[in-house]
Amino acid sequence: MGWQRGRERLIEGAIWACGISSIAIVALIFIFLLREGFALFRVVSVGAFLGGRHWYPISEPPQFGVLPLILGSCWVTAGAAILSVPLGIASALFIAEIAKGWVKEALKTGIELLAAIPSVVLGFIGITVLSPFIQQTFHLPTGLTALTGSITLAFMAMPTIVSITEDALSAVPRGYREAALALGATRWQMMHRVLLRAAGSGIVAAVMLGIGRVIGETMAVMMVTGNAAVIPRSLLHPVRTMTATIAAEMGETVRGSEHYFALFAIGIVLFVISFVINVVADLFLHRERT
Amino acid sequence: MPAEPWRRALGMQRAAFVLLFLATSVVALAAVAVIGFVIVRGCGALSWAFLTTMPSNGMRSGGIFPAIIGTLELVGLTVVFALPMGVAAAIYLTEYAADNWLTRLVRLAIVNLSGVPSVVYGLFGLGLFVAFCRFGTSLLSGSLTLAIMILPVIITASEEALRSVPKSFRDVSLSLGASRWQTIRHSVLPFAIPGIMTGTILGISRAAGETAPLLFTVAAFYLPRLPHSIFDQAMALPYHLYVISTQIPHIPSVQRYGTALVLLLLVLSLNLLAVVLRTRLRRRRQW
Numbered sequence: 001m002g003w004q005r006g007r008e009r010l011i012e013g014a015i016w017a018c019g020i021s022s023i024a025i026v027a028l029i030f031i032f033l034l035r036e037g038f039a040l041f042r043v044v045s046v047g048a049f050l051g052g053r054h055w056y057p058i059s060e061p062p063q064f065g066v067l068p069l070i071l072g073s074c075w076v077t078a079g080a081a082i083l084s085v086p087l088g089i090a091s092a093l094f095i096a097e098i099a100k101g102w103v104k105e106a107l108k109t110g111i112e113l114l115a116a117i118p119s120v121v122l123g124f125i126g127i128t129v130l131s132p133f134i135q136q137t138f139h140l141p142t143g144l145t146a147l148t149g150s151i152t153l154a155f156m157a158m159p160t161i162v163s164i165t166e167d168a169l170s171a172v173p174r175g176y177r178e179a180a181l182a183l184g185a186t187r188w189q190m191m192h193r194v195l196l197r198a199a200g201s202g203i204v205a206a207v208m209l210g211i212g213r214v215i216g217e218t219m220a221v222m223m224v225t226g227n228a229a230v231i232p233r234s235l236l237h238p239v240r241t242m243t244a245t246i247a248a249e250m251g252e253t254v255r256g257s258e259h260y261f262a263l264f265a266i267g268i269v270l271f272v273i274s275f276v277i278n279v280v281a282d283l284f285l286h287r288e289r290t
Numbered sequence: 291m292p293a294e295p296w297r298r299a300l301g302m303q304r305a306a307f308v309l310l311f312l313a314t315s316v317v318a319l320a321a322v323a324v325i326g327f328v329i330v331r332g333c334g335a336l337s338w339a340f341l342t343t344m345p346s347n348g349m350r351s352g353g354i355f356p357a358i359i360g361t362l363e364l365v366g367l368t369v370v371f372a373l374p375m376g377v378a379a380a381i382y383l384t385e386y387a388a389d390n391w392l393t394r395l396v397r398l399a400i401v402n403l404s405g406v407p408s409v410v411y412g413l414f415g416l417g418l419f420v421a422f423c424r425f426g427t428s429l430l431s432g433s434l435t436l437a438i439m440i441l442p443v444i445i446t447a448s449e450e451a452l453r454s455v456p457k458s459f460r461d462v463s464l465s466l467g468a469s470r471w472q473t474i475r476h477s478v479l480p481f482a483i484p485g486i487m488t489g490t491i492l493g494i495s496r497a498a499g500e501t502a503p504l505l506f507t508v509a510a511f512y513l514p515r516l517p518h519s520i521f522d523q524a525m526a527l528p529y530h531l532y533v534i535s536t537q538i539p540h541i542p543s544v545q546r547y548g549t550a551l552v553l554l555l556l557v558l559s560l561n562l563l564a565v566v567l568r569t570r571l572r573r574r575r576q577w
Contacts, residue, residue: 008471012386018375019382020392022399022445025438029406032417090313098307099314109565110318116561117324118499120528121550124535125324128543158317188303209405216407218502219528223536243409243502250413250506255421267413271406278405279398 033271037264040064044258049265055229055240057249057259064262066269068231072146072239073215075232076225079150080157080214085207087154088161089196092206095162096169097191115159123223126152131224138236144226147235152220157210164209164285168202169195205284212277216270218243242266325558328550335548344514349534350541354549359516360429360524361498361556364508367433367520368440368497373490375437376444380486383445384452385474404442408502411439415507430520432508439503440493447489451482484571488564495560499553501528511537527553 040049044064052065095107126148134151135143176198180190196203226238227248246263253260343353379396387393415435425431455478463477464470510523511533517524531549534541 005469008469011471015378015382015386018378019387020396021375021379022396022403022441025441026399026402028418029410029414032414032422033410036413036417087313087317090310091317094307094310094314098310107314107318110321112561112565113325113558114317114321116495116499116557117321118501118528118553118557120499120501120532121328121554122324124531124546124550125327127535128546129327155317155320162317186299186303188306189299192306212405216405216409218407218409219532223532243407246409246413247502247505250416264413264417267410271410274405274407274410275402278402282398282401 030271033264033268036261037266037268038261040258040261040265044262049262050269053231055245057262062258064258064265066242066262066266068229069240069242069245069266070269071231072225072229073241073243075146075235075239076149076153076221076241077211077214079147079235080153081207081211083150083154084157084161084210084214088158088206088210089165089203091158092162092165092169093191093195096166097187097195111159111162114155115163119156119217119220120223122152122156123220126220126224140236142226142238144224144238145236146225146232146239149221149225149239149241150235152224153214153217156217156220157214160213161206161210164206165199165203168199168206171202172198201284201287205281208277208281208284212274212281215277216243216274218247222247242270246270325554328547328554331544332547332549332551335544336551340548341552345512346514349512349530349538350545354527354530354552356513356516357525357527357530357549358552360508360510361527363429363517363524364433364436364504364526365494365498367429368436369490369494371434371437372440372444372493376441376490376493377448377486379441379445380448380452381474381479383449385470385478400442400445403438404446406439408439408500409505411435412503412506414438415503420507426521427506427508427510427523428521429508429517429524432504432524432526433520435503435507436497436500439500440497443493443496444486444489447492448482448486451485451489452478454485455481484567488567488571491560491564491567495557495564498560499528499557501526501532504529527556 044052049064049066050070051067052063053067054063054065055068056063091107091111095104095111099107127144130151131143131148133143134140134145134148172195176194177190180194181187185193221241222244225241225244227240227244228238229240229245230237232239246266249259250263253263340353341358342355344355345357346352383393383396387396412435415431415438419425419431419434420427423431425434459477459481460473463473468476504526508524508526509529510525513523513525527549531546531553534549535546
C-alpha cells in the first residue's frame, strides 16, 4: 500500500509539473528572446531600433531601423482586416442564423477546410494565381505587393473570425431574439440591432484574434509581398513584414552577430504584440460569459 | 401596423440576406477553389515514382521521397513529445487544479501560447534547442519546437474531452474506495480518449503543414538521402514546397503543384479523420 501511495505521489507530481509547464514555456520563450535580442541594444538604442527608417542589416555600417517592417506589417494587416472582418462577420451571421440543414453543414465544412490549408500552400497559390492577376489588373511592374499579401492573409484570418463570432452569436440568449421579433422587428432588424450588439464583445475578440493571426503569419506573407524593406506608400507596392524579415534573413546571419540579435529583437516586438492581443481578446471573451 | 414601412423592412431583409449569402459563399468557396485548383494542376505529377524517389537535377526533377519521410518523422516525434505532456496538463487542469491565481496564470499562458506567431516559435527553437542545448539543426530540435507549438491545441482538446466525462463516473469510483489517480486512470481517461485523439490529430495536421518553425531548426534545403538519426537534418514537405516555389528558377510547374497536392492531401486527410472521429464520438456517447 505504501509503495502504491508513493507511486501515485510520483505520478501526481509529474501531472502537476506538466500542468504548470505552459507558464514555464511562456517564460522560457520570453527569456530566450530577451537573451538574444537584448544584445542588440548594446549597439543600437531602443529608440533608433523602433523609430529608425532604414533596415540595411548587411551594409557597412549596418542600420537596424525596424519602422519600415512594422509599417509593412501594419499595411498588410490593415488590408487583410478590411477584407476579412466584414466578410467574416457576415458569414458567421449567415451560418448561425439563416443557413439550415445541409447548407449550414456544407458552409461550415468549407470554412474548416480553409482553416486547414497550410499557409505555404496559400502562399503558393498567391504567387501562381493571385499575383499575376493583381499585376495585370493594376498594370504594375510586379504582382508581389502588400495588396496580394492582404488578400491571401484575409482568407487565413476568416476562419478564426467566423468561428469565434459564431460562438458569440449562439451564446446570445433566445429571449433576446424572441423579444425583438415579438416587438415586430424583422429577422434582419433583430440580427443587426440586437444580436450583433449583444454579441459585441465576443465579436471584438474574434476580430482581434483574426488580426493576431495575420500579424504573426509568416510563410504566405513572405512569398507574396515582394519583401522590399522600404516604408510603404500604398497597398500596390511591395512591402516587407516583421515575420518575413526574420524568416528570410535568419538563414544568412552568423550566430552571435548584430544582425542575428536584431532578428531576435524583432521577435520580441512580435511576441509582445501577440501577448497583448491575446490577453485583451481573452478579457473580451470572458466578459461575454459573465 | 402600416403596410408601407413593413414592406420596406422586408425588402431590406431580403437584400441583406442575399448579401450575407454572397459573403459566406466567397469564404467557403475560396477553400474549394484553392483545393480544386491544386488537385487539377497537381494530379498529373502524382505517380508512384514521384512519391518514392529522391529529387534529382537540383530538385527540378525526380520525386519528393525524403521530404515525405522527413515530415512523417517530424510529426511522429512531435506527437511523442507533445501528447503525454498535453494530456497530463489537461488532467491537472480538470482534475486537480483549484480555482486560484496559479490556475488562472496557467490558463493565461495557454491562451498566449496559442497566439504566439509560428516564426517566434522558430526563433525560440533556434535559441533553446539548436544553440543552447546544442542539438543543432536536427529532427530533434524541429520536433521539440513543433511539440511546443501544438501543445495548446492538445491541452484544450483534452481538457474538453475530460470535462465531458460526467461527474458521477468519478463519484462512483471514489466511493468504492479508489484513489484519485486510480479514478482518473480507470474511470475518466478511457472515456476521454476519442476526444483527445481528435484534438491530437488536429494538432498533427497543424504541425505537418507548418513551415516557419522548421526554417531554422531542422530544414535541409536539399538532402538527397534520409536522415540517419534524430540528430540529423531532414527535408520537410512544406519547406520543400517553399523552396521549389520561390528559391529555384525554372522548375517545371507540375513539380510544384505535385508537391503542393501531396502536402494538401496529407493535411486534409488528417482533418477528415478528426471530423469522422468527432462525429462517431458524438453519435456513440450514451450518457
